[in-house]
Amino acid sequence: MTTSTGALADRLRHLLGPDRLLEGDLARSLYSHDGSIVGGACGLVALPETTDEVAACMRLAHEAGVDVIPRGSGTGLTGGAVPLDGGLVMSLARMREMGDVDVANSCVWVQPGVLNLDVSTAVAHLGLHYAPDPSSQQACSIGGNVGTNAGGPHCLAYGVTVQHVLGVEMVRPDGEVVVLGGVAPDPPGYDLRGLVVGAEGTVGIVTRVLLRLTPLPPDVRTMLLDFLSVTEASAVVQAIIAAGVIPAALEMMDRNMTMAVEEFVHAGLPTDAAALLLVEVDGTAAEVDTATAVVERVARTHGVRTVRVAQDEDERALLWKARKTAFGAVARVKPSYYLHDCVVPRTRLVEVMAAIGEITAREGVMCLNVFHAGDGNLHPIIALDRSDPDETERAMRAGDQIVRACVALGGTLSGEHGIGVEKRDYMPLVFDHDDLAAQACVRRAFDPDGRMNPDKILPTGTRCGEVGLADTQVPEGTWI
Amino acid sequence: MDLRPDDREEMAETLRAATADGRIVDVRGGGLHSRRGRPFTPDDILHTHGLARIVDYVPDDMTITVEGGVAVGEVLRLASECGQGWPQAPSQPDATVGGVLAAAVSGRRRLRFGPIRDSLLEVVVATGDGRIVKGGGRTVKSVTGYDLPRLFTGSLGTLGVIVQATLRLWPLPIAERWFTARGEAADMVAMAQGVLGDLHRPTAVIVGPHAVHVCLTGVPEDVVPPAGMIEAAEPTGLVVPSDGGVATGIMEAGVPPASLPALARRLADDGRDYEAWMGTGICHVAVSTPADVAAVRDLATLHAGHAQVIDGDEALRGDPFGPAPAGADIMRRIRDAFDPAGILCPGRFAAAEAVPA
Numbered sequence: 001m002t003t004s005t006g007a008l009a010d011r012l013r014h015l016l017g018p019d020r021l022l023e024g025d026l027a028r029s030l031y032s033h034d035g036s037i038v039g040g041a042c043g044l045v046a047l048p049e050t051t052d053e054v055a056a057c058m059r060l061a062h063e064a065g066v067d068v069i070p071r072g073s074g075t076g077l078t079g080g081a082v083p084l085d086g087g088l089v090m091s092l093a094r095m096r097e098m099g100d101v102d103v104a105n106s107c108v109w110v111q112p113g114v115l116n117l118d119v120s121t122a123v124a125h126l127g128l129h130y131a132p133d134p135s136s137q138q139a140c141s142i143g144g145n146v147g148t149n150a151g152g153p154h155c156l157a158y159g160v161t162v163q164h165v166l167g168v169e170m171v172r173p174d175g176e177v178v179v180l181g182g183v184a185p186d187p188p189g190y191d192l193r194g195l196v197v198g199a200e201g202t203v204g205i206v207t208r209v210l211l212r213l214t215p216l217p218p219d220v221r222t223m224l225l226d227f228l229s230v231t232e233a234s235a236v237v238q239a240i241i242a243a244g245v246i247p248a249a250l251e252m253m254d255r256n257m258t259m260a261v262e263e264f265v266h267a268g269l270p271t272d273a274a275a276l277l278l279v280e281v282d283g284t285a286a287e288v289d290t291a292t293a294v295v296e297r298v299a300r301t302h303g304v305r306t307v308r309v310a311q312d313e314d315e316r317a318l319l320w321k322a323r324k325t326a327f328g329a330v331a332r333v334k335p336s337y338y339l340h341d342c343v344v345p346r347t348r349l350v351e352v353m354a355a356i357g358e359i360t361a362r363e364g365v366m367c368l369n370v371f372h373a374g375d376g377n378l379h380p381i382i383a384l385d386r387s388d389p390d391e392t393e394r395a396m397r398a399g400d401q402i403v404r405a406c407v408a409l410g411g412t413l414s415g416e417h418g419i420g421v422e423k424r425d426y427m428p429l430v431f432d433h434d435d436l437a438a439q440a441c442v443r444r445a446f447d448p449d450g451r452m453n454p455d456k457i458l459p460t461g462t463r464c465g466e467v468g469l470a471d472t473q474v475p476e477g478t479w480i
Numbered sequence: 481m482d483l484r485p486d487d488r489e490e491m492a493e494t495l496r497a498a499t500a501d502g503r504i505v506d507v508r509g510g511g512l513h514s515r516r517g518r519p520f521t522p523d524d525i526l527h528t529h530g531l532a533r534i535v536d537y538v539p540d541d542m543t544i545t546v547e548g549g550v551a552v553g554e555v556l557r558l559a560s561e562c563g564q565g566w567p568q569a570p571s572q573p574d575a576t577v578g579g580v581l582a583a584a585v586s587g588r589r590r591l592r593f594g595p596i597r598d599s600l601l602e603v604v605v606a607t608g609d610g611r612i613v614k615g616g617g618r619t620v621k622s623v624t625g626y627d628l629p630r631l632f633t634g635s636l637g638t639l640g641v642i643v644q645a646t647l648r649l650w651p652l653p654i655a656e657r658w659f660t661a662r663g664e665a666a667d668m669v670a671m672a673q674g675v676l677g678d679l680h681r682p683t684a685v686i687v688g689p690h691a692v693h694v695c696l697t698g699v700p701e702d703v704v705p706p707a708g709m710i711e712a713a714e715p716t717g718l719v720v721p722s723d724g725g726v727a728t729g730i731m732e733a734g735v736p737p738a739s740l741p742a743l744a745r746r747l748a749d750d751g752r753d754y755e756a757w758m759g760t761g762i763c764h765v766a767v768s769t770p771a772d773v774a775a776v777r778d779l780a781t782l783h784a785g786h787a788q789v790i791d792g793d794e795a796l797r798g799d800p801f802g803p804a805p806a807g808a809d810i811m812r813r814i815r816d817a818f819d820p821a822g823i824l825c826p827g828r829f830a831a832a833e834a835v836p837a
Binding site for chain 1: 541634
């Protein structure tokens with residue numbers, strides 16, 4: 001610990017009390033990790049409970065010139081919450097209050113530590129829900145969702161987090177509290193709210209989030225389709241959407257994944273199928289009937305083996321449990337896993353699935369696929385035992401080749417997990433020097449000292465460049 | 481002087497030269513959204529019509545990549561040939577893609593399909609100092625890097641010129657129809673609230689001074705007239721800039737959606753022309769004097785919202801936006817980085833009170 005963090009520790013302890021400033025080796029070790037395989041070094045861990053406390057902590061960190069790393073539930077998969085080089089981890093996990101639901105405007109302010117699923121549970125009696133539903137929704141926090149612009153199966157039709165965040169309260173790196181956006185749409189000026197969502201904690205600490213709540217659909221139908229080849233299943237994904245149906249969710253699971261999940265959940269999944277599609281359509285009763293008919297027709301013309309329609313809410317819940325526990329089920333195969341969440345244009349699904357198969361076979365690693373097929377958002381999960389250095393090395397190599405294959409097919413690095421540390425150095429695959437410099441400028445506009453979650457998202461050494469205009473040159477009477 | 485570059489490189493070169501020479505530039509697409517912000521005096525008008533190529537259209541991916549000067553109507557025409565549409569776009573076929581994005585002009589179907597910013601996947605811009613910068617990605621889902629597409633949506637030409645955009649398209653609905661009823665304002669507001677409460681995801685519920693207009697989208701069984709309404713064409717020009725005063729203009733108010741009925745009733749009482757997009761909080765209001773601008777803004781503020789002049793003679797644009805928003809210093813630093821010489825539409829984002837440096 002440097003002198004500056006030592007002095008900072010004294011002031012933070014005074015502010016929060018000894019129970020809410022973690023300084024011990026065990027805590028610092030725990031907070032050096034998240035859901036990824038990235039490890040770092042944690043200086044101090046603060047556990048604020050109010051916006052005022054966050055602001056006070058930020059002022060102290062600002063004065064001490066210490067890096068700040070915001071953290072939610074720590075379920076992130078790219079190292080976004082990992083402190084790389086000491087610094088102050090600000091855990092928002094204790095900020096779990098949910099405000100009163102504004103029923104008339106269908107929205108609610110929540111603190112960042114509120115868990116994703118708890119929002120939908122709390123508003124269900126009002127006929128509302130919070131649409132983004134990452135598979136980790138029982139554990140991941142709204143603050144983390146905002147940081148990564150999280151997705152989930154139902155984002156195919158409903159859109160990702162940024163489309164459901166009306167406003168944020170954010171503590172800036174110097175401790176000032178601002179509210180960006182709000183319940184009144186389209187405030188004047190640049191859409192800073194839109195920039196904060198997905199910025200992975202590099203522009204400030206979000207301390208309250210105004211979530212848009214969506215009416216529960218009047219009717220919903222969930223179908224499980226199974227196929228004897230991944231290619232057929234991929235073609236059906238394309239064909240359903242080409243037929244004019246955007247399902248609420250359209251998920252694919254390959255055989256390796258199906259076997260791991262079935263052993264775990266016992267949902268009656270056909271473990272001999274090469275690929276399963278979980279298709280959900282919702283809307284009015286007439287919309288659901290029409291969409292169901294299209295899905296069945298398309299599937300039957302593309303070699304579907306069976307079409308299983310969930311007969312009741314219990315069966316529907318079971319099918320979704322099978323989908324959402326998939327990552328956990330990998331633990332039955334190997335102790336750890338490594339994955340990317342690249343996106344490819346939907347028309348390239350067949351090719352990319354073939355490429356993933358070839359790459360993982362060549363590297364001799366086991367790959368389980370479960371992903372958001374409807375929007376081309378892959379999750380090739382490479383199961384591994386990290387105590388085996390050779391297997392780990394092969395898994396890393398396979399992951400690297402998968403990323404490059406996706407980009408070569410016109411894809412991009414991340415659909416919903418974010419860039420963090422893990423994909424940071426791949427950014428030049430999709431952005432050139434000027435693109436990255438522009439992003440660095442945006443970041444610097446929020447955080448001139450570069451102390452917020454440093455060395456995430458942008459490759460080390462990415463600079464905004466020298467900017468010459470002084471504030472005094474802004475025309476009088478204008479704010480931009 | 482009118483400048484008409486033919487491609488993005490020429491666009492960037494033109495901006496580099498303007499930066500070097502310190503010439504003030506305004507950007508012009510279809511010219512439908514140019515009467516915005518505080519007036520300034522440009523040395524040059526930079527036209528985007530030379531950038532009118534369809535770069536890539538992959539119907540099966542439901543994405544289209546076009547240059548910024550392509551007309552909205554052209555995108556809709558191409559898309560419709562493949563059974564697709566761009567439901568977030570405004571009904572302004574002659575506006576350009578770059579123009580409606582730069583001005584963040586969402587269409588009336590916003591209630592069901594969301595604002596226009598949600599349809600922009602990737603953007604390529606020429607910055608004020610002539611760099612070509614890309615942000616976002618062409619896939620329908622991406623969290624790869626900072627969200628430059630959302631930054632540029634609504635930037636009103638103050639950060640750069642949108643030279644290319646990749647848009648997410650949607651299947652054309654099996655059925656879409658507009659319905660209408662006429663009557664007293666209070667009854668129309670009540671009828672609109674009834675439709676919002678009774679129907680699952682109506683596409684548009686628009687209230688004017690003497691009418692309500694509802695758009696329904698979906699399967700034919702659901703696209704039937706709401707009680708008391710009859711089928712009609714999509715309304716046009718509900719808010720016509722009044723020529724009764726010293727000038728003509730339109731303001732856009734944004735209030736909490738639940739406050740819109742009260743705002744609409746009040747606007748009706750005041751005898752104003754308006755178009756309230758129920759359920760979204762958006763309301764367009766005709767204005768003809770600076771006093772009108774102040775009065776409409778006061779009303780919006782009273783209802784916990786804001787109001788800006790989105791189209792107006794210069795006389796109406798002395799204070800087009802109202803008070804500076806939170807984070808104005810962040811906005812200023814972003815602008816400094818994209819347009820370091822301050823040549824792009826300087827002064828457009830004006831406020832009643834300047835923010836202290």
